[in-house]
C-alpha cells in the first residue's frame with residue numbers, strides 16, 4: 001500500500017470516530033437539556049409552594065438573620081421586608097423571650113420540642129404565634145421557621161373559658177337563690193301554721209287571767225303570782241308571734257317595692273330574727289340607733305345587715321372567748337348621709353385579705369359554712385339599690401372601759417330630701 005492510501009484510510013477512521021463522538025455529545029446534550037427543564041420545573045414547584053403557602057416561612061441563619069421569606073411572611077409584616085437591607089429577625093419581630101427562642105433554634109431544641117408558642121410584637125402590636133423550626137440547609141447552618149398567628153384562636157379560647165366560668169358562677173348563684181327561696185317558702189308555711197295556734201294561746205291565757213281574778217279575790221298573793229306568770233307567758237307568745245310575722249314579711253313577701261321605712265324598726269326586726277342565735281353563742285348585740293327614715297326596699301337592707309351580723313357572729317365564735325363577744329350597730333345622720341356601722345370584737349380581718357372580702361366567692365370558711373357571696377351581695381345591694389357605699393376596716397375601740405379590736409363595716413346611704 002502506498003503512503004497516500006494509508007493516510008486516507010486513517011482519515012476515514014477518524015471521521016467515523018468523530019461522528020460517533022458527535023452523536024454521543026448530542027445525546028448527552030439532549031439529556032442535559034431535559035434535566036435542565038426538570039430542574040427548572042422542580043425549582044418553580046418549590047418556589048410556588050414556598051411562596052404561596054398559607055404559612056409564613058422565614059429562612060434564617062444561625063445568627064437569626066433573615067435570609068429568605070415568603071409572601072405570607074411579608075404580608076404579616078405589612079410588606080416591609082423587601083424595602084430594607086437590614087435583615088435582623090428581631091428588628092421585625094420583637095420576640096418576648098428572645099433568649100429562649102434563640103436557644104430553641106440554634107441548639108436544635110426543636111427536634112424534641114416540636115413548636116414554640118411565642119409573643120411576637122410587630123409594629124407595636126403583640127400577637128401570639130405558634131412557631132415551627134426545621135433544618136433547612138445544614139452545610140450553611142440555615143433554618144426554616146414557619147410562623148402561625150394563633151391570636152384569634154387564643155382569644156376565642158379565652159372568651160369560651162370566660163363564658164363557661166360566668167355560666168358556672170351564674171349556676172352557683174341560681175342554686176343559692178333557689179335554696180333561699182325554698183327555705184323562705186318552708187318558713188312561710190311554718191309561720192302560717194303557727195299564727196292561729198299562737199292567737200288561740202294568747203286568747204286562752206287572757207281569758208284564764210280574767211277567770212283567776214274572779215276565783216282568787218281573797219288570796220291576792222297567790223293570784224298575783226299566777227297572774228305574773230301568765231303575763232310572762234303572754235309576752236313570750238307575743239314575741240313568738242312577732243318573730244313569725246317578721247320572718248313572714250322578710251321571706252315571703254316578694255315585695256320589691258321601694259318605700260320610706262324606719263331604720264329603727266328594720267333593725268329591731270333583725271334583732272328578733274337573730275336574738276336566739278346570738279344568745280346561744282353568748283354574743284351581746286348593742287344598739288345605738290337614731291330615728292331615721294330610709295327610702296328603698298326594706299327587705300334588701302335587712303338582708304345586708306343579716307349578712308354582716310352573721311359574719312360577725314362567725315368571727316366571734318372563732319376568735320373570742322365568751323366574755324368578750326359583742327356586736328354593735330350604730331346609726332347616725334352625717335352631712336345628708338345615713339351612716340350605719342356594724343362592728344364586732346372578733347379581732348378584725350387579716351390585712352392580707354381585707355381588700356378581697358367583697359369579691360365574689362371569696363371566703364376563708366370551709367364549703368359548709370361559707371359561700372363567699374354574703375359581702376358581694378351586700379355591696380351590690382348597697383351600691384345598686386341604695387346608691388350608697390360599703391367599706392370595711394379594722395379598728396381598736398373601747399367599750400365599758402375595755403379595749404377591743406374588730407372589723408368595722410360602714411354603710412353610707414345618701415338621703416334624697418325632696
Ligand SMILES: Nc1ncnc2c1ncn2[C@@H]1O[C@H](COP(=O)(O)OP(=O)(O)O)[C@@H](O)[C@H]1O
Pocket residue numbers: 307311312315344346348349357358362363364365369370371372373374375376407
Ligand atoms: N366581721 C368579720 N370579721 C372577720 N372576718 C370577716 C368578717 N366579715 C367577713 N369576714 C371575712 O370575709 C370573708 C367573706 O365574707 P362573706 O362574703 O360573707 O362570705 P362567707 O361568710 O360565706 O365566707 C369571710 O370568709 C371572712 O374571712
Ligand SMILES: [Mg+2]
Pocket residue numbers: 307310311372374375
Ligand atoms: Mg358571710
